[in-house]
Amino acid sequence: MSAQAHTVAVRASGVDMFFGTPDNQVVALKQADFEARRGELIMLVGPSGCGKTTLLSVIAGTLTPQAGTVEVFGQRLDGLGQEELTSFRRKNLGFVFQSFNLIPTLSVIENVMVPLLIQGRPYDEAHARSLAIIDKVGLKGREDGRPNALSGGQQQRVAIARALVHEPPLLICDEPTSALDKDTGAHIMQLVRDLSRSPERCVVVVTHDHRIFRFADRIAEMEDGRISRVVDDPKLLDTTHL
Amino acid sequence: MYRLALNMLFGDRAKLAMLLCGLAFSALLMAQQSSVFFGIMSWTYTPMVNIRAQVWVSDPMVEQVNDAKPLRDTDLGRVRSVDGVAWAAPLHTSFVQARMQDGNFKLITLVGIDADTFAGAPAVLTQGRIEDLRLPDTVIVDEWGASLMGRMGVGPDGKPRSTPLKVGDTFEINDIQARIVGICKVRRAFTGGPFVYTTYDRAKGYTLGARRTLSFMLVEPQKGVTPDELCGRIERDTGLKAWTSDTVIWNWGERSLARNTFWWFWTNTGIPFSFGTAVLLGLFVGIAISGQTFYSFVLENLKYFAAIKAMGAGMGVIARMLFVQAFTAGLIGFGLGAGMAQAIGRAMIEKGMPPFVMFPQILWATFALVLGISFVSAIIGIIKVSRVDAASVFRG
Numbered sequence: 001m002s003a004q005a006h007t008v009a010v011r012a013s014g015v016d017m018f019f020g021t022p023d024n025q026v027v028a029l030k031q032a033d034f035e036a037r038r039g040e041l042i043m044l045v046g047p048s049g050c051g052k053t054t055l056l057s058v059i060a061g062t063l064t065p066q067a068g069t070v071e072v073f074g075q076r077l078d079g080l081g082q083e084e085l086t087s088f089r090r091k092n093l094g095f096v097f098q099s100f101n102l103i104p105t106l107s108v109i110e111n112v113m114v115p116l117l118i119q120g121r122p123y124d125e126a127h128a129r130s131l132a133i134i135d136k137v138g139l140k141g142r143e144d145g146r147p148n149a150l151s152g153g154q155q156q157r158v159a160i161a162r163a164l165v166h167e168p169p170l171l172i173c174d175e176p177t178s179a180l181d182k183d184t185g186a187h188i189m190q191l192v193r194d195l196s197r198s199p200e201r202c203v204v205v206v207t208h209d210h211r212i213f214r215f216a217d218r219i220a221e222m223e224d225g226r227i228s229r230v231v232d233d234p235k236l237l238d239t240t241h242l
Numbered sequence: 243m244y245r246l247a248l249n250m251l252f253g254d255r256a257k258l259a260m261l262l263c264g265l266a267f268s269a270l271l272m273a274q275q276s277s278v279f280f281g282i283m284s285w286t287y288t289p290m291v292n293i294r295a296q297v298w299v300s301d302p303m304v305e306q307v308n309d310a311k312p313l314r315d316t317d318l319g320r321v322r323s324v325d326g327v328a329w330a331a332p333l334h335t336s337f338v339q340a341r342m343q344d345g346n347f348k349l350i351t352l353v354g355i356d357a358d359t360f361a362g363a364p365a366v367l368t369q370g371r372i373e374d375l376r377l378p379d380t381v382i383v384d385e386w387g388a389s390l391m392g393r394m395g396v397g398p399d400g401k402p403r404s405t406p407l408k409v410g411d412t413f414e415i416n417d418i419q420a421r422i423v424g425i426c427k428v429r430r431a432f433t434g435g436p437f438v439y440t441t442y443d444r445a446k447g448y449t450l451g452a453r454r455t456l457s458f459m460l461v462e463p464q465k466g467v468t469p470d471e472l473c474g475r476i477e478r479d480t481g482l483k484a485w486t487s488d489t490v491i492w493n494w495g496e497r498s499l500a501r502n503t504f505w506w507f508w509t510n511t512g513i514p515f516s517f518g519t520a521v522l523l524g525l526f527v528g529i530a531i532s533g534q535t536f537y538s539f540v541l542e543n544l545k546y547f548a549a550i551k552a553m554g555a556g557m558g559v560i561a562r563m564l565f566v567q568a569f570t571a572g573l574i575g576f577g578l579g580a581g582m583a584q585a586i587g588r589a590m591i592e593k594g595m596p597p598f599v600m601f602p603q604i605l606w607a608t609f610a611l612v613l614g615i616s617f618v619s620a621i622i623g624i625i626k627v628s629r630v631d632a633a634s635v636f637r638g
Binding site: 053056057060062063083086087088089090091093095097098099101103104105106107110113114115117118119123146174206 | 249252254546550551553555633
């Protein structure tokens, strides 16, 4: 195995993804190639409808592409059955959603416990680990409250705690700051960066929010269903169309 | 995850209340209607309960206890001669009009019992003595009948009021005086009329014109002979029909007159259809309300279930979560509904109307049906969640 292979966390090659019927086909991804490295925070940017979310779903194993290969931490996802994909997500992925998706009828800590309980961890262990990560995201003392009683920024912190509590190698963030103001968004991205920074982890963030580009190690720009370019410096991006 | 599933359920109090209302109402309707149904059906064989004897003998064409086809008096001797009979006593039952002192008429169930043995006499007398039936023109009236046949008058408030009959009061049956010497406590009957006990011979007098007055024979088997065995011997030796008197609905045998009476009313009246419809209505209302509420609960939580799916929960885990939620709601709903049915039943029993018999089997059946409703509700939710694409969580 080459040294490069050891550094690659996510690799998608020649991925095609289309929706609808053959007569009325919408192409979401067209021969898309994407690569994310271990230990990096990479952002996927581009105009609406360019295929960012579809590529994110393919990497997360919630969508199966019609063509191409997807490999996450050495595991080929194409060809896996639904059960295997579910199991793969359970062990390897953490999610931060745009609209947080915190269950309003559960307490903060119960929301954070969900990935551990899905993994079949005992309740007490899940509780202790969740409590520790809630402390890390700065919400100690709020664990028994309901998510609705928290501000948007605090809710997103809970979502981050939930995404990281089971220590997944790949963290998927879908528009994590779109519902937050500038300062809160910056705090959240700083938190993601701090908590997820590890050689054994990779963070993929889909965003429109150019205010947070500075937190990225690299930025992959998408256009018409494919990666058009990857830059190391956000200043090199033309953000007028994003 | 099950603990979280329950917390999700209990966290949405409005939905939970709606869900429990649907299930409780359904359980209440099914348990209460079934209990009233069995109560009414148990009234159909009330004579078997009030007139106690181990074996009843009737005309072979008799189908149920309220439909006596008179026998010849000589049949009594034939039955007494059957091997295994300890004693046999005549019994007369008929529906006759009684004329009250105020000129009003009431339909009564006239019961004529053997004056020597008093076989078939009421078990509990609240006033008077059974032996006084041997006095001329005497009867014993049941407690409820005494108030039904009571004298109409005016109460202290100026409103019409009925004063129950008491020992010493008189009325007429076929223009023959009947003087009350006792008040007894018996179970009310489907036919509704008061029970008026007298001697067999006097009953003959009260039913002038009837050629035959022997409705049934009450028979006691000798020691070591079972009622069932004796029935077989009587039928073989006399050609008459012999019945056992077991009235416990879940344990009665093939020869039980109560059982035959129950099924006669089941097949020849609209009672089962009427109550069956109410029970089915309860079931459908339960499915509709609970199914709809649970579906709406699932719909409201759909994006969270999709998120849980995306995080790696298989459909098996989610299905079990939904079953836990539905069955927990079902259990609580059943408890509330059955409790309410029991409370209503107690109130009914105190008033005596309508009859209410809640067998454990009714509760078990209601429980099973409520769980069935919960199962259907859960399945509806599972179908909905199974169709949700985990990728939908990325679509905002």
